[in-house]
Amino acid sequence: MGRTPTITRDRLLDVAEEIVRKGGGAALTIGALARAASVSKGGVQYSFASKDDLVRALIERWTSQFDAMMEGETGDDPLAFVRRYIAATRASQQAMDAKMAGLMVTYLEDPANRQETRDWYRGIFHRLGGGSADARAARVAFLAVEGLFLMHMNGIDEDGDWRGFLDDVEAVLARLTS
Structure with a gap:
């Protein structure tokens, strides 16, 4: 025992x-x-x-939490998917700050981790595929949110503008798809 x-x-x-x-x-x-x-x-x-194992476990934990926020039926609808992605990003920012995001950069130094991340993005773009106006709008909104995330990682969101910028992305998406 x-x-x-x-x-x-x-x-x-x-x-x-x-x-x-x-x-x-x-x-x-x-x-x-x-x-x-x-x-x-x-x-x-x-x-x-090792520290690498610890960092990998943290990243896996954060990814699992984010994926859980993404759960829900969106089917093949790229707009529903990107709206859920924006909502999950908005909710996850309570827990994710620039220091934690910076740890993700360290994680990406390992080629195997970089490949895993590339595969994750390929899956996202597969879901957002297609030539329709809605699919194009969804891809642009996704890219805008990812750009905001990178800005947040670099500490540019010191004044808490993050939520307002996400509101802007949602407003433009609504305008493009109405």
């Missing part, structure tokens, strides 16, 4: 997110996580063998 863990993998991820929020991606180390979680480095490494 083994010892009962004093901290779970999910709790370690919670603590890791807090470290990134406070100090950015550079502050997240196995040692810093161990100290903040009041466990040994070995305790952290039991769940995450």
